[in-house]
Amino acid sequence: MAGLPLPEELVERARDVLSGRVEPVPARDAATVVILRGGRRGPEVYLLRRKATMAFAAGAYVFPGGSVDPRDTDQAVAWAGPSPQEWGEVFGAEERVARGLVCAAVRETFEETGVLVAGPGPGSVVADTTGDDWEADRLALIDRSLSFADFLARRGLVLRSDLLKPWAHWITPEIEPLRFDTRFFVAVLPEGQRTRDVGGEADQVTWKRPVSAIDLARRKAIFLMPPTHQTLTELSDFDTVEAVLAAPREIVTILPRAVEIDGQMRLMTA
Template sequence: MLRRLFPLPPSQLGAAESWVAYGVRTPRAARRASSVVLVRDSPRGVETYLGYRPGGSPLGTVAFPGGSFEPGDEDNLAWFGPEPGAWAARMGILDHRVARSHIVCAIRELFEETGVLLAGADELSIVENCSTSEWMDVREAVAGQDKSFTSVLAKRGLGLRTDLLRPLSHWISPDFAHRRFDTRYFAAAVPVNQAATLLRGKGVWAAWKPAAEVLETRAEPTLGDEVGQPDTRGLPLSQITTPAVEFILEKIATTRGTVAYLSHRRELKSYHPELLAGDGGFLLDVTISTAAEGGATARGR
């Protein structure tokens, strides 16, 4: 059994104080969400795409692309790769519709936030050159819910290339948080002739960062200062992100390369950090055990 403790980000301090002051209460409902970890090889090691998320996102202030379910994630659309039932079995989810929505949400959010589109006309093709101004207009329309992601794909004769995603882990936000996500993390490589870019008018900061280098300076405000926002400057990694992001960065930093990372058949774990309150302040407690629903699980204790 492995126990990890993480400092509480300043943005969560008020919620933690309220939780302790008023005693144990029923946690707020956790919204289902998906997040995609983009990876690529570089001379400095395997890199991943991190972005700034304002407003105290449950995914972290600096985190991977992602977001919560939208009603359109249940719409019918062309689908290539493992069927929803196979995804459900792999992810340990009983409801095939929920598993399907996690996949659609992951690919939609990735497209909105980065322009990377895991879609093609068939099971062997992938759309190219998604960095044009026309595609940026589409991204803005989908992000603003002026157009549905499903209609965008259907108009262009595209279906989801679900085979390009790899499931990583499952994280549930701490009970005390005012905004809580039930998040499934996936990994993917950027398809040939595509590139990750900020969403026009909405994105603030994003960059490809070598996971090993981020971790080397995790105790310093290096990344937070680079992001340069009021809620990141002067803060170390643990105070601008979540334990989920740090765990995933640690795994990326030790992999031999993108192919090895994506091809690794991992046991999917579930994590549920809990709040620890002491004289020195608040900490997030993540305890990894081998309890059993759907494989190893990890939770706070």
């Protein structure tokens, strides 16, 4: 049977939404970043396991990412690479939203991993973000006492949008009580930087070859949501990080939908 069976706790809500008894909640703009590094057997990706207490994707292994902060869209930052307008054309978004998505991609990656895709100039990247002063800024970004634009300006840093590659666009199904309109990016771990288990929304982190993560999910050793599974499946076709970066991508919006088949509610992605 096609599609994935819906969890029991969503079945009644799905029927309510499909019948029009319940209005879908709006999807919040969000960004997620697949961090890549070269391994002995091919590219590896960085995955975080979300805490079981999280309201969204509890217990799932995911890529770093999160919602757009309204200040990400409004405040100008020093910028190198494709402009917000160009990113908007790629992702089918207004320029202001596109600016927010790219800023959120870089900001959330730093918040959740310590990896920062920015540098003192348009051709450089910060070499190390492990000091106490960096940690203080990371925590201030998380609690929103520091905006991303102010963080970059204070440190004299330029956002490197040219080091991000657009990969996909997924929207959470309308039946879900918490929804995100998420653009997926790919980025290579900058030279000299390293990921850190910084806690927060995740209780475990790991580097995995895409095919290994898929195999673990097949054996039910880890849980992957459909967008993560699909992205890992696509990345498993590449033997090198360079091949991933060189691959052409057409961004097609994917909005899984719930359908009832023979009395069973299932989630379809096509």
